[in-house]
Amino acid sequence: MTTSTKPPSGTRDFLPDDIRRREYVIGVVRDVYERYGFEPLETPAFENIETLLGKYGEEGNKLIFKILRRGEHEASGEADLALRYDLTVPLARVVAQYQNELPKFFKRYQIQPVWRADRPAKGRFREFFQCDIDSIGSTSAMVEVEQVSAVCEVLVALGFSDFQVRLNHRQLLAASLSVAGIAVERHGEALIIIDKLDKIGAQGVLDQLTSAFGHAAAADCLAAFAPVETSALDALDLLSAGFDGNEAGLVAVSKLREIVRLSQATPAAPYLRLDRSLARGLSYYTGAIMEISVPDLTGSLGGGGRYDNLVGMFLGRDVPACGFSLGLERIIVVMTERGMFEKVERGGVDVVVTFADEGARTAALSLAHDLRGLSVRSADIERRMRAETYPDISKKFDRVWKHASTRGAVIVASVGGSELPDHVGLRDIRIQQRIPSVTKELAASQIRDLVQVAFLRE
Amino acid sequence: MTTSTKPPSGTRDFLPDDIRRREYVIGVVRDVYERYGFEPLETPAFENIETLLGKYGEEGNKLIFKILRRGEHEASGEADLALRYDLTVPLARVVAQYQNELPKFFKRYQIQPVWRADRPAKGRFREFFQCDIDSIGSTSAMVEVEQVSAVCEVLVALGFSDFQVRLNHRQLLAASLSVAGIAVERHGEALIIIDKLDKIGAQGVLDQLTSAFGHAAAADCLAAFAPVETSALDALDLLSAGFDGNEAGLVAVSKLREIVRLSQATPAAPYLRLDRSLARGLSYYTGAIMEISVPDLTGSLGGGGRYDNLVGMFLGRDVPACGFSLGLERIIVVMTERGMFEKVERGGVDVVVTFADEGARTAALSLAHDLRGLSVRSADIERRMRAETYPDISKKFDRVWKHASTRGAVIVASVGGSELPDHVGLRDIRIQQRIPSVTKELAASQIRDLVQVAFLRE
Numbered sequence: 001m002t003t004s005t006k007p008p009s010g011t012r013d014f015l016p017d018d019i020r021r022r023e024y025v026i027g028v029v030r031d032v033y034e035r036y037g038f039e040p041l042e043t044p045a046f047e048n049i050e051t052l053l054g055k056y057g058e059e060g061n062k063l064i065f066k067i068l069r070r071g072e073h074e075a076s077g078e079a080d081l082a083l084r085y086d087l088t089v090p091l092a093r094v095v096a097q098y099q100n101e102l103p104k105f106f107k108r109y110q111i112q113p114v115w116r117a118d119r120p121a122k123g124r125f126r127e128f129f130q131c132d133i134d135s136i137g138s139t140s141a142m143v144e145v146e147q148v149s150a151v152c153e154v155l156v157a158l159g160f161s162d163f164q165v166r167l168n169h170r171q172l173l174a175a176s177l178s179v180a181g182i183a184v185e186r187h188g189e190a191l192i193i194i195d196k197l198d199k200i201g202a203q204g205v206l207d208q209l210t211s212a213f214g215h216a217a218a219a220d221c222l223a224a225f226a227p228v229e230t231s232a233l234d235a236l237d238l239l240s241a242g243f244d245g246n247e248a249g250l251v252a253v254s255k256l257r258e259i260v261r262l263s264q265a266t267p268a269a270p271y272l273r274l275d276r277s278l279a280r281g282l283s284y285y286t287g288a289i290m291e292i293s294v295p296d297l298t299g300s301l302g303g304g305g306r307y308d309n310l311v312g313m314f315l316g317r318d319v320p321a322c323g324f325s326l327g328l329e330r331i332i333v334v335m336t337e338r339g340m341f342e343k344v345e346r347g348g349v350d351v352v353v354t355f356a357d358e359g360a361r362t363a364a365l366s367l368a369h370d371l372r373g374l375s376v377r378s379a380d381i382e383r384r385m386r387a388e389t390y391p392d393i394s395k396k397f398d399r400v401w402k403h404a405s406t407r408g409a410v411i412v413a414s415v416g417g418s419e420l421p422d423h424v425g426l427r428d429i430r431i432q433q434r435i436p437s438v439t440k441e442l443a444a445s446q447i448r449d450l451v452q453v454a455f456l457r458e
Numbered sequence: 459m460t461t462s463t464k465p466p467s468g469t470r471d472f473l474p475d476d477i478r479r480r481e482y483v484i485g486v487v488r489d490v491y492e493r494y495g496f497e498p499l500e501t502p503a504f505e506n507i508e509t510l511l512g513k514y515g516e517e518g519n520k521l522i523f524k525i526l527r528r529g530e531h532e533a534s535g536e537a538d539l540a541l542r543y544d545l546t547v548p549l550a551r552v553v554a555q556y557q558n559e560l561p562k563f564f565k566r567y568q569i570q571p572v573w574r575a576d577r578p579a580k581g582r583f584r585e586f587f588q589c590d591i592d593s594i595g596s597t598s599a600m601v602e603v604e605q606v607s608a609v610c611e612v613l614v615a616l617g618f619s620d621f622q623v624r625l626n627h628r629q630l631l632a633a634s635l636s637v638a639g640i641a642v643e644r645h646g647e648a649l650i651i652i653d654k655l656d657k658i659g660a661q662g663v664l665d666q667l668t669s670a671f672g673h674a675a676a677a678d679c680l681a682a683f684a685p686v687e688t689s690a691l692d693a694l695d696l697l698s699a700g701f702d703g704n705e706a707g708l709v710a711v712s713k714l715r716e717i718v719r720l721s722q723a724t725p726a727a728p729y730l731r732l733d734r735s736l737a738r739g740l741s742y743y744t745g746a747i748m749e750i751s752v753p754d755l756t757g758s759l760g761g762g763g764r765y766d767n768l769v770g771m772f773l774g775r776d777v778p779a780c781g782f783s784l785g786l787e788r789i790i791v792v793m794t795e796r797g798m799f800e801k802v803e804r805g806g807v808d809v810v811v812t813f814a815d816e817g818a819r820t821a822a823l824s825l826a827h828d829l830r831g832l833s834v835r836s837a838d839i840e841r842r843m844r845a846e847t848y849p850d851i852s853k854k855f856d857r858v859w860k861h862a863s864t865r866g867a868v869i870v871a872s873v874g875g876s877e878l879p880d881h882v883g884l885r886d887i888r889i890q891q892r893i894p895s896v897t898k899e900l901a902a903s904q905i906r907d908l909v910q911v912a913f914l915r916e
Contacts, residue, residue, distance in 0.1 A: 004506060005555035005772050008539055011502035013552050015559070016566075019498040035830045037807040037846030037865065040477040044469035044585050045503060045541070045571065046523075048462060065504075066526040068537050070575045077535015079526050081466055083503070094471050097463035101473070103864045104857075105849065108474075113503065117528045127502050140849035142819060149827070265823040314463050349495040361600060365723040369607070372493045388495030391563065391598035399562075406561045407495065 010118070010126030016347050021332055022129070024341070026111055028157050029131050029326065033109040036150045038133050041108040043090035046081040053082075055089045055313070057283040063116045083115040087132040088284070088310065088323055095136050095321075096314035105137040111328075123299075123333055131302075134323035136311065141258040144288050144306065147324045148259070149266035151292065151302065154326065156267060159340045163294045163301065165268060166275035167232060169256050170285050170305070172239075175249030176276065179242070180220035182213055194225055195279045198298065202226075225277035232260045232274040252287075259288060284310045290324065297334055302326035346458070348408030350376070350451045351387040354400050356417020363415045363440065364389050367424065370444035376455040385451060404429055410454045411447050415440075430454065468576070468584030474805045479790055480587070482799070484569055486615050487589050487784065494608045496567040496591050501548035503571075504539040511540075513547045513771070515741040521574045541573040545590040546742070546768065546781055553594050553779075554772035563595040569786075581757070581791055589760075592781035594769065599716040602746050602764065605782045606717070607724035609750065609760065612784065614725060617798045621752045621759065623726060624733035625690060627714050628743050628763070630697075633707030634734065637700070638678035640671055652683055653737045656756060683735035690718045690732040710745075717746060742768045748782065755792055760784035804916070806866030807844040808834070808909045812858050813851065814875020821873045821898065822847050825882065828902035834913040843909060862887055868912040869905050873898075888912065 007013050014022070030040075052064055066079030073080075084090060087110045095102065111131045118124055133150060135143045148165055155163055177187050193208045200208075202222060209218035228235045236257045243249030260272055280289045280303060287306030294301060304324030312318035335341055351371050355364040371387035388407075394400050404412045414425035424443040426435045428450070438446045465471050472480070488498075510522055524537035531538075542548060545568045553560065569589045576582055591608060593601045606623055613621055635645050651666045658666075660680060667676035686693045694715045701707030718730055738747045738761060745764030752759060762782030770776035793799055809829050813822040829845035846865075852858050862870045872883035882901040884893045886908070896904045 004509075005551045007502050007551075007555075008504060008506050011504070013502070013555070014498075014500040015556070016497035016499065019500055023498075031842075034805075035842055035844050037844055039474035039805055040472075040481075041474065042472040042477055044465050044471070045573065046466060046469070046585075048466050051462075062529070065528070065539075066532070067541070068524045068526050068535070070523070071520070074524070075535075077526070077533075081523075083525075093463045093465075097465075097471070098473070103861055105861055107846070115503065127504075135849070138849040142823075142847055142849035145823065146826075146847060146849075149823075262819055262823060265820040266827060347492075347497055361720055362723040365600075365603065365607075365720060368604075369724060384489075384493055386493050386495055388565070389600055389604060391593070391596040391600035391604075403561055403563055 008126075010120035010124075012125065012127070020347055021336070021341055022328065025158065025328060025331055025335070026131070029111065029154050030109070032150055032154045032157060033133055036107075036133075036146060036153075038107045038109040038150070041091070041094065041110050042112055043084065043087070043094060043110070045113075046083050047090060047093070049079055049082045051082075051093055052085055052089060055284065055310070056085060057281070059281075060085065060283075063118055065115050065117055084112070085116060086114055087112060087130050087325065088134065088307070091132075091134055091136075091323075092311045092321070093314050095311050095319065099315065103137075105135070107133070107135045109133045123330065125329060129328035131326040131328055132304075132323055134321060136319060136321045139308070139320040141255060141262060141288075143322045144259045144290075145262045145266060145268070147304065147322060148263060148268045148272070148290060151324050151326065152266070152268040152271050155292070155301070158331065158335065160294065163271060163292055164273045165271045166273050166278050166291045166293060167256060167259065167288065168275055168278035168290075169252035169288050171248045171252035171287070172256065172276065173279060175243055175246045175252060176224040177221065179246065179249070180224060181217045182221070186213070190221065191279045194221065194277055195281065197225070197277050228274045228276060232272050233257065235274045236260065255288060280305055287322070292326075294334060296337070297330060299330065300327070301330050301334070346408055348406075349386040349388050350409060350455075351385065351411045351413060351447055352390050352400065352404040352407065352409045353387060354390045354412060354414045355393065356414060357393065360416025361389075367413060367415060367440075367443055371447060374444060374448040376448065376452045378456055378458075385448060401427075401429075410451050413443065413447060426450075466584075468578035468582075470583065470585070478805055479794070479799055480786065483616065483786060483789060483793070484589070487569065487612050488567070490608055490612045490615060491567040491591055494565075494591075494604060494611075496565045496608070499549070499552065499566040499568050500570055501542065501545070501552060501568070504541050505548060505551070507537055507540040509540075509551055510543055510547060513742065513768070514543060515739070517739075518543065518741075521576055523573050523575055542570070543574060544572055545570060545588050545783065546592065546765070549590075549592055549594075549781075550769045550779070551772050553769050553777065557773065561595075563593070565591070565593045567591045581788065583787060587786035589784040589786055590762075590781055592779060594777060594779045597766070597778045599713060599720060599746075601780045602717045602748075603720045603724060603726070605762065605780065606721060606726045606730070606748060609782050609784065610724070610726040610729050613750070613759070616789065616793065618752065621729060621750055622731045623729045624731050624736050624749045624751060625714060625717065625746065626733055626736035626748075627710035627746050629706045629710035629745070630714065630734065631737060633701055633704045633710060634682040635679065637704065637707070638682060639675045640679070644671070648679065649737045652679065652735055653739060655683070655735050686732045686734060690730050691715065693732045694718065713746060738763055745780070750784075752792055754795070755788060757788065758785070759788050759792070804866055806864075807846050808867060808913075809843065809845040809869045809871060809905055810848050810858065810862040810865065810867045811845060812848045812870060812872045814872060815851065818874025819847075825871060825873060825898075825901055829905060832902060832906040834906065834910045836914055843906065859885075859887075868909050871901065871905060884908075 064085050065083040067081035069078050069080045113127050113129050115127050182190050197205050206222050239253050284307040285305040286308045289305035291303035292301040306322040308320045353364045353368045355361050368387040368389050371385050375382050375384050412427040422440050423437040425437045428435050523541040525539035527536050527538045571585050571587050640648050664680050697711050742765040743763040744766045747763035749761035750759040764780040766778045811822045811826045813819050826845040826847050829843050833840050833842050870885040880898050881895040883895045886893050
């Protein structure tokens with residue numbers, strides 16, 4: 001016993017309640033995405049290392065988990081594989097590989113864990129799930145609109161109403177920096193500073209921008225990236241004027257207006273905001289970018305954008321693409337803190353069957369089997385019962401009782417022993433006492449009725 | 459475009475139909491295991507490397523994927539983490555870690571991928587899913603009986619009827635080898651040869667045993683491990699006599715009889731067979747061992763057994779345990795070859811909505827949204843419709859038509875353009891022609907009726 005029994009740093013074991021919550025959220029996500037016509041796709045946990053390197057910027061490269069070569073090559077200390085870092089780069093590879101099998105306009109969703117060797121912190125893990133949708137093969141704003149609509153429908157279906165979808169455009173960012181007098185080759189540097197607005201505040205950003213670009217440029221930047229108080233459409237109308245003569249800026253503003261205008265016909269309408277400071281870290285975005293926030297969470301519930309060049313890195317010719325990723329862990333954290341998980345069904349069992357002597361084991365197995373074949377139902381759901389045999393004879397009934405309570409059972413049924421012959425003894429866990437025994441023939445159906453009553457009361 | 463776009467050797471990308479088949483099987487597995495009272499559990503994709511090393515024997519150690527240390531330690535070429543190799547060792551760690559939170563008698567199921575650096579071959583992958591059940595905390599034969607019963611119920615629910623659950627016991631194997639005159643310290647060596655029975659046949663095994671242990675011992679071994687033609691109970695009755703005086707052998711026979719006798723009250727009854735040559739490779743088994751086979755597959759659909767010492771390696775004191783693992787890939791391979799996937803619902807969409815001019819985009823989005831809110835139903839299921847907008851105006855209708863066919867759509871609905879004003883044009887994909895257009899107000903409900911008819915016909 002020299003080994004630690006904790007999971008590795010930054011990872012978690014998921015006990016039953018964790019999994020039920022996650023499965024509930026995934027079920028809602030999947031249902032909405034399927035109704036929007038997204039198809040499921042999954043890729044391996046690891047990729048050839050060259051597939052991932054160079055796709056996530058300098059910082060990203062350092063956070064990739066690398067897998068040692070095997071066999072005789074192990075001693076070389078070299079890595080040839082790497083764990084999935086996001087779901088977008090593997091998708092780009094898949095689109096290139098299966099170009100003749102996939103529809104020209106291809107929409108997929110993908111719900112899988114990714115791994116990043118980030119420093120673990122509250123709510124930041126090294127293994128976490130992403131739920132992505134991506135649409136490949138069209139530059140139409142309809143793509144962004146449908147994705148934002150689907151994401152909003154997911155959040156509403158989960159019970160959220162106070163979220164914002166913040167919207168910006170990579171070319172609008174670039175144009176704003178150029179207008180502020182920052183040279184194109186230093187845009188990246190400026191964006192890294194601006195991206196810290198959430199963390200270090202306006203004054204912090206102003207200080208860092210000033211020391212890098214001088215006071216005038218810094219002030220212009222900060223003014224351009226100040227919070228937008230009006231509706232997104234009003235803000236965009238005002239903006240058109242400010243980019244007179246800046247072609248890229250005008251195109252970006254016009255694309256964003258198209259997205260916002262068309263979104264008025266979708267469930268996303270109430271949630272869209274313009275956020276001119278939104279940058280999104282990943283280096284592959286080329287057009288509109290989006291991010292979802294709620295008041296009680298630093299950081300986002302998800303985000304996405306258009307990346308028209310990434311597929312080309314694998315395919316040799318560019319294919320337009322746009323995607324949106326929801327962070328499952330963060331959604332679950334907020335839902336847990338807000339008590340939004342009422343609808344998740346409890347686990348455990350309905351009935352624990354015990355036996356008083358070894359001769360009664362067959363009868364116990366039969367009763368458990370019969371119970372599993374019967375159903376309980378409410379207005380919403382019908383499900384078959386869950387029953388287990390307690391495997392050992394216990395002199396102390398306390399132990400069985402404790403087990404049955406832990407498992408959330410309604411009834412403990414006892415076969416054999418000092419009960420009336422051919423009867424099954426019953427104990428109701430909730431009132432903590434014996435109730436009249438029943439004959440073996442009627443046992444399954446009577447126990448079912450007792451569980452049914454409890455099921456309706458839940 | 460220098461990078462290969464194939465998934466890494468031994469791994470696969472899962473396209474939509476693959477995932478639907480897998481989700482269908484997982485749904486059946488989960489339903490049965492939950493009704494038996496197993497609770498879901500998941501562990502991280504990687505473990506601290508010392509958690510895994512030394513648990514799977516010499517061969518197993520070599521097949522573990524190891525993850526390079528990160529940051530400044532990367533250059534050392536050392537590994538500190540390793541990918542999950544099975545679901546049993548992580549469970550043993552979890553049981554040790556959460557001993558105060560988990561019930562004393564704990565049953566869990568776990569459905570996750572594992573990774574082994576095996577040489578890829580037909581049906582053998584480096585990333586594959588296991589579906590495990592394990593029961594921790596009891597030595598009772600009821601544990602084995604309930605697990606075998608649950609596994610049989612899964613297979614029957616999937617549509618299998620011609621499988622066998624082959625049963626043996628590690629101590630019976632040992633006793634048989636001792637009776638044949640093979641010294642205890644050479645049992646491992648003999649078992650590795652006997653385990654090849656499926657691959658190299660009786661003569662091959664006899665030859666290898668003879669050259670290792672001499673002719674007499676080899677012949678005795680082979681006789682002891684010959685196929686059992688009678689029922690498991692009859693075979694076990696006969697066996698009792700043969701182990702007169704061999705305490706371990708008698709205990710093993712008696713345990714197996716208990717398992718088979720009790721199983722007569724469960725769905726496993728028709729499927730149990732004694733197979734005295736069954737060895738199971740993994741080194742942690744200590745008692746009964748089981749393996750499932752079907753006639754048309756070399757290798758097994760799954761297997762398991764009792765391992766009463768493994769948890770002790772993490773906890774410092776032994777805790778009895780028994781588990782069963784189903785191999786998802788192999789189940790899917792056999793089901794696919796046999797055409798057993800009729801029940802899996804098709805993916806794709808029901809309706810593709812197109813627009814003839816940019817002004818009609820809002821109407822197209824609204825119609826798609828309305829369609830997604832309506833349901834179609836059959837005797838078995840009710841589900842909401844799947845609808846998507848085709849994002850671009852296409853002069854060539856052929857392209858939309860092809861897309862809609864690929865997506866399995868029933869109807870293409872066209873908004874705007876040369877249709878009657880305020881009408882939606884309809885095309886029925888299955889009869890490949892236009893059908894009468896409908897007014898916008900009635901469009902959603904009339905399209906729903908058309909999809910409903912197609913849905914019932916499927």
